[in-house]
Amino acid sequence: MDPRTDSARAAGEAARELRDTFRGDLLLPRDQRYETARRVWNGSIDRYPGLIARCADTGDVIAALRAARRHGLEVAVRGGGHSIAGHGVADGAVTIDLSRMATVQVDADARRVTVQAGSLLSGVDRETQRHGLAVTSGFVSHTGVAGLTLGGGFGWMARKHGLACDNLRSARVVLADGSHAVAGMEDDADLLWALRGGGGNFGIVTSFEFDLHRVGPMVTTGAGLYDLDDGRKVLELFRELAAEATDETTWAASVWDVEPGSSLPQEYHGKPVVSLAFVHIGDVEHGVATGRRLRGVAQPLDETVGPVPYLEVQTSNDAAWSHGMRRYWKSHYLWELPDAAIDTFLARGTATLGGGASVAGSLLARGGAIGRTGEHDSAVGHRGALFEFMASTGWADPDEDETRRSDVRTFADRMARFGRGVYVNNLDIEGEDRVRDAYxxxxxxxxxxxxxxxxxxxxxxxxxxxxxxxxxxxxxPHSATET
Structure with a gap:
């Protein structure tokens, strides 16, 4: 018998069982909204869940999980649907979709925020910035809070205030048997430890409680674009700036091809350039002074430095990482940045590669509070890494799939000799060994x-x-204080 027929029948039975008491939406493949609901951020993902259960509350989550288990169906959990691997949807599975559960409640006096697991970073940032507060979040505001936090959660505040998961005080979790637990230092420290970086392996988190910090409303950003011929000098400056930066400043460098229509001179369109950028979340005047370093070794082709609202920084990458594009990337942690790594980075493996596919490379400086947090305080691995490398590409034409992915792998493989470990949130479907490498x-x-x-x-x-x-x-050992 066709297993697809079996799973479809089981999904229909599960939906019928749930309908009378389920407060959210139950979507089967025949339903009008199903096609939109099954889509996730990465346009390469094209999967057909047997049932999409868009939960309205924790009771719905428990009911959907128990029904899936009773009917022998796999369980996928979708928060923001933003993972590169598209784990929130799977063929024939029950997708427990948390997107309707997106309430954010701020206690400004206690400097804490309670966030339901379907929330996006944008919703959290908007509510917390009303009070001049924030918690570490990511670099694209339409990312889901749940996936980001459970994998660690790196962002512009991390060097000062730690990863998102370092600021997690407690979480409400639906466990595999359908029971409900609270994970906190006083309730279940082991479970909290695992949720701080262990991904979605231990249950379905329905809400998070975070510590908040004074940030904004204005921060300072700066970026310079440089001719590739100046790339070596720029990357050497990046290495120097990353080493001497205060915790309030995070530096990033990248190499990428200029798109047609860019404001840069025509001769650079379609050609590689190097960028050097920073965000400073402390004193604005200090941040502006930091921006003067962008002219330290080469004349930028373009340069911007100045104060901007924190919320603007948090949304500045949204368009470049929009929904629907086909995406692929590979990543490594780097513990140093030797000259040979700089040269390999600038070459992007084999430069702009055979099929004309454009692969971008990025380096993000870590350190600060990330490294100072106790190595055994959370499941997050490799806190001592100084840089995060990523090779990435985005495209629209499915006919380019293999070329694009192959080019990224070539670039990442050539950088691998300088790396050790990987950020779990940057893993595609790469196998158990790579998951082990993450921890x-x-x-x-x-x-x-x-x-x-x-x-x-x-x-x-x-x-x-x-x-x-x-x-x-x-x-x-089951104690979170034991190693």
Missing amino acids: GVQKYQRLAALKARFDPDNVFHLNQNIRPATASAARL
């Missing part, structure tokens, strides 16, 4: 032991999966 041996073993405790049947496996440890291997 390191000791953390992976502890996560596997906790997986055996909270999800022994690996119900939550449509993610960067951590397999439950065997009974003998699972006898690891």
Whole structure:
């Protein structure tokens, strides 16, 4: 019998079972809104869930999970739908869609915010900035809070205030058996430890409680664009600036091809340029002074420096990373940036590659509070890495799929000799070894032991999966203070 027929029948039965009490929306493939609901950020993902359960509250989440398990259906969990791997949807599965659960409640006096798991970063930033507060979030405002936080959560505030998960005080979680738990230092410190970087392996988080910090409303940004011939000098300056930066400043460098229609002179259109950029979340005057370094080694082709609203910084990458484009990237952590790595980075593996596909390279400086936070305070791996490298591309034509992905892999493979480890949120579907690389041996073993405790049947496996440890291997310390 065709397994697709079986899963469709089971999904229909699950939907019928839920309809009388489910407060949200239940969408089957025949429903009008299904086609839109199954789409995620990465346009390369084209999957057909058996049932999309758009939950209105925690009760819906529990009901959908239990129905999926009773009917033998796989469970996918969708927050913002922004992962490169598209884990929020899977063929034949029940997608537990949290997008309707997007309430954000700020306690300005306590400097805390409670965020439902379907919220996007934009919603959190808007509500917290009403009070001059913020929590570390990512670089694209239509990213989901849940996926970002559960994988770590790097953003412009991280060097000063830690990763998003470092600011997570507690979380409400639906566990694999359908029970509901609160993970916090006083309630279940082990589960909180695992949620701080362990991804969606341990349950469905329905709300997060974060600490907030004074930021904005104005911060300083700066960026310079340079001729590729000046690239080596610019990247050497980037290395120097990253080493001496205060925690309030985060530097980034990139190499990419200028798009047609750019304001740069015509001779640069379609040609590679190098960029050097920063965001300073502290004193604006200090930030403006920092921007003068952009002219330190070469004359920029274009340059902007000045104060802007924090909310504007948080949305500045949205258009470049818009929904619907086909996306692919690969990433590594770098622990240093030797001259050979700079040269490889600027060459992008084989420059602008055979089929004319444009691959961008980026380097983001880490350090600060990321590294100072205790290595064993969370599941996040490789806190001591100084840079994050990414090779990425976006395109519209499916006929370019293999060329684009191959070009990215070529670039990333040539940078791999300078790297160790990877940010779990930047993994595509790359296999168990790469997931292990994201955590390191000791953390992976502890996560596997906790997986055996909270999800022994690996119900939550449509993610960067951590397999439950065997009974003998699972006898690891359960205290969050033990290593």
